[in-house]
Amino acid sequence: MATTLPSIPVISAESNLSRYLQEIRKFPMLEPNEEFMLAKAWREHGDSEAAHRLVTSHLRLVAKIAMGYRGYGLPLSELISEGNVGMMQAVKRFDPDRGFRLATYAMWWIRAAIQEYILHSWSLVKMGTTAAQKKLFFNLRKLKGQMQAIDEGDLSPEHVAAIATKLEVPEQDVIAMNRRLASPDHSLNAPLRADSEGEWQDWLVDESSNQEITLAEQEEMGKRRKLLVQAMKGLNDRERDILTERRLRDNPTTLEDLSQKYGISRERVRQIEVRAFEKLQKSIKNAALEAKLAG
Secondary structure, three states, X not given: OOOOOOOOOOOOOOOOHHHHHHHHOOOOOOOHHHHHHHHHHHHHHOOHHHHHHHXXXXXXHHHHHHHOOHHHOOOHHHHHHHHHHHHHHHHHHOOHHHOOOHXXXXXXXXXXXXXXHHHHHOOOOOOOOOHHHHHHHHHHHXXXXXXXXXXXXXXXXXXXHHHHHHHOOOHHHHHHHHHHHHOOOOOOOOEOOOOOOOEHHHHOOOOOOOHHHHHHHHHHHHHHHHHHHHHHOOOOHHHHHHHHHHHOOOOOOOHHHHHHHHOOOHXXXXXXXXXXXXXXXXXXXXXXXXXXXXX
């Protein structure tokens, strides 16, 4: 008879953090030999109970890492949920024969999942697309604290140079990122001065594309849209709906709402989202390659 596994605790916007932490402390930590045997059972025999114990024994690690990212203005419940997904990915790929503990391996997956969520969600960080920019984004505050450069305003040239050297990025990137993180958004309708009728938008340069560029961009957008529509047909109804609600809406539907809609956990919703997105990417890449070869 199959064993019913205890469900992984879920933290939502309405839940009490201390209660969640109390719940995850109920899952025991694993001794090295026990962890090794469970990992072997999962990797070699697909033992879902072993995988469940590996995940739940590290939920405290996920929570600890997630709390380190609270300064980015996103709900802690979402950060922990993303970290849990990263933990599951780590267990899925963990090879115990390499000789190191699961926690050491999982930390990378947990951080990667949380950081990708932050970059995807935080509207200010549209420029965080390269590895160097991501590194700058997630390390700038820490380095400023170490240098005691915590005053508002621009960094001193010395601090800019030191951070740029440390993170191996251009000094201008350091200056730009610091201003993005430190400055609030301002309305373009704000007056230039208190005694002025002119607005900031009056000084914006018209960078409109010419007709040839506009036409080329429209054609390229049409091709991409066609690839997307075709790729979406390869998803089942639930995958298509969850992916649309989470990644194709201006205001994404929350994990909580989708979990209630489908009667599954928030973590399961995220698993479906990630799987659907990976399938979509693969389909689009294959279709684009076929079109290029045919052309």
